[in-house]
Amino acid sequence: MIKPITTPLTREAINSLRAGDKVLISGVIYSARDAAHRLLFEMIKRGEELPIELEGQIIYYVGPCPAKPGRAIGSAGPTTSGRMDLYTPLLLESGLKGMIGKGERSKEVVDAIVKYGAVYFGAIGGAGALLADSIKESKIVAFEELGPEAVYRFKVENFPAIVVIDKDGNDLYKIGVEKYREI
Amino acid sequence: MREIHVDEITAAVEKLCVEANGKLPEDVKVALNEAVEKxxxxxxxEILSDIVKNYRIAEEKDLAICQDTGFAVFFVELGQDVRITGGDFNEAINEGVRRGYKKGYLRKSIVDDPLIHRKNTGDNTPAIIHLEMVPGDKIRITFAPKGGGSENMSALRMLKPSDGAEGIKKFVIETVRQAGPNPCPPIIVGVGIGGTMEVAALIAKKALLRPIGQHHPMPEIAKLEEELLEQVNKLGIGPQGFGGRTTALAVNIETFPAHIASLPVAVNIQCHAARHREIEL
Incomplete structure (x- = not known):
């Protein structure tokens, strides 16, 4: 079964998701990767107002290719989430409810996901052309000087993802691998 | 002496950058389609089917297969009877990268220094150029854009000769296990055995260029490739790390003579978007 979900994420939506569920995300999501995370983290630490509203939102770890004329965005698949781990607990504390990326998260991040009731989605790494089809509008809303690492506001329709870590800390990477591991 | 103008090199590189990032090599496509069945x-x-769908969409809509269009890595075999005219050879390649990444709407992923400023260079330069002089009057340029996610999961270890094949197996399997879902499996595992530290790393990367299904000419090494592929696929990591038997599409090993004291081993991991393309001038 594929669950349609919309942003901002509600408590009910988060509670209904389990590791391994397939979802189609619609609404507004924001891109942010390494450099943008460091800047957002520092702004929160300094008590400054952020360029994006985090409450209930989803951040997509992506640095897209530039858009060709007539397209909303170029290829836009997920980057490795682990590099954002240092910054993620503070973002979750500040209201962030969802993340889309690929790869494992640290214990600190899993703990923060459970503590603040959030969810970590996986999108298919290396399927940037396929995923870009679900991004209907894009606009740079912060840190334009970072080039591909700028923060984009994406309007997505039926963006395909899988729940990797749910609000209880269940982890599809562990569950899935355990099922097929022979050594 | 055959003369080749730098403009010809720049034009060739521009074309390579655009084409390689938009179209997978045939052997990789075949391997992905076979993996869907197996x-x-x-x-x-389902994930493997989406990966197949992705490369088809990239071709149809003229998009990059993956948004990480990589560090621009070149292997150049320069014929010793070639004279480059009209300018700087390295700059000719960098100019081709600049033009190709602009023309192809490819992502610019390089920062100017690794630690202090990390400011994007804005044009995906500098390229990494591995230059080798060979007999003849041709230039063969292989372009292999390398994404950061899989490169980050690579590793090198200076083993002892007494560690032997078992030591190598253990190290390769441990490296793939630790990489887990991060390098976008199914992966291709490039292994470099022998030489000095930097040669092991370089031949591990070169191993990634060998077509899937083609084995090392030494039967003992070919057998090691097969054994390693089987073992790696028993780790259970599977497509995207969500569990399954297709963790790797191939394990390719390259070897080089070694010092009497050494057994260097490098593991270079390549994601399923195993892009490379070559041209001869």
């Missing part, structure tokens, strides 16, 4: 995990099969 994978036993239902979710794994």
């Amino acid at each position: 994978e036993i995990s239902p979710l794994g099969r």
